Amino acid sequence: MRRPLIAGNWKMHTNILEAYLLVSEIGKCAAGLDDRDVLLAPPNVALSSVSRVLQDSDVLLASQNVCWAEKGAFTGEISPTMVKAVGGVASIIGHSERRQIFHEDDEMINKRVLGALKFGLMAIFCIGETLEERESENTFEVLESQIRQGLAGVSSEDMQKTVVAYEPVWAIGTGKTATKEQAQEVHAFIRKLLAEMYEKDVAESVRILYGGSVNAENVDELMAQPDIDGALVGGAALKADSFCRIINFN
Numbered sequence: 001m002r003r004p005l006i007a008g009n010w011k012m013h014t015n016i017l018e019a020y021l022l023v024s025e026i027g028k029c030a031a032g033l034d035d036r037d038v039l040l041a042p043p044n045v046a047l048s049s050v051s052r053v054l055q056d057s058d059v060l061l062a063s064q065n066v067c068w069a070e071k072g073a074f075t076g077e078i079s080p081t082m083v084k085a086v087g088g089v090a091s092i093i094g095h096s097e098r099r100q101i102f103h104e105d106d107e108m109i110n111k112r113v114l115g116a117l118k119f120g121l122m123a124i125f126c127i128g129e130t131l132e133e134r135e136s137e138n139t140f141e142v143l144e145s146q147i148r149q150g151l152a153g154v155s156s157e158d159m160q161k162t163v164v165a166y167e168p169v170w171a172i173g174t175g176k177t178a179t180k181e182q183a184q185e186v187h188a189f190i191r192k193l194l195a196e197m198y199e200k201d202v203a204e205s206v207r208i209l210y211g212g213s214v215n216a217e218n219v220d221e222l223m224a225q226p227d228i229d230g231a232l233v234g235g236a237a238l239k240a241d242s243f244c245r246i247i248n249f250n
């Protein structure tokens, strides 16, 4: 049985005060939710203040990206040990905004995944096809290539500390959600591929999140799908009331 995970990606939103206020509200509505994991990924500058608010809570903290190295000349990056030092347990890696705006390729994303895992962080590894790729019926090919390259060298043991987030690029921040059938079809494909790459029980234990315009209205039907184990939420994670409804999915 896979434990559901709802992750909120705040992207480049919230200053320290706004982050403090938002996490305080979310912390209250997440209290007592013991059959699911809730995770927040604030901007790096707010990690430590958010961490302080979460000190006595079960809500998990993550960075929105992470470097493969522990320290060094990597201007603008955050290291896995820095994330851990502020109480972080995970990092989002390979988000489509990193891939598209900052041109992070599969090779770099793979380095980040391996680096996160090496230093004991959970890797939330994001994949997804563009609208053009979907319309030209290349979705599965694109996803397979992202998965095989992004997870190259990840052991079975580390795969169990990895979460896959399927985020169709055309559904991120657009208000267009994949239908529950479209999402389930892709999630089942990802699990089948993981079973080919790893053992079947590893594939069965990996959590696969859906991301792309998840909101209070569509979360229940998405979460009812057999291979959807959680959600990666952007816009709707920035308002306490919508995120609270999402984490309380039925």
Ligand code: PEP
Pocket (backbone or CB within 6 Å): 009, 167, 171, 172, 173, 174, 175, 211, 212, 213, 214, 232, 233, 234, 235, 236
């Ligand atoms: C995301 O940024 O990962 C995301 C899914 O955003 P949104 O929920 O706003 O589509």
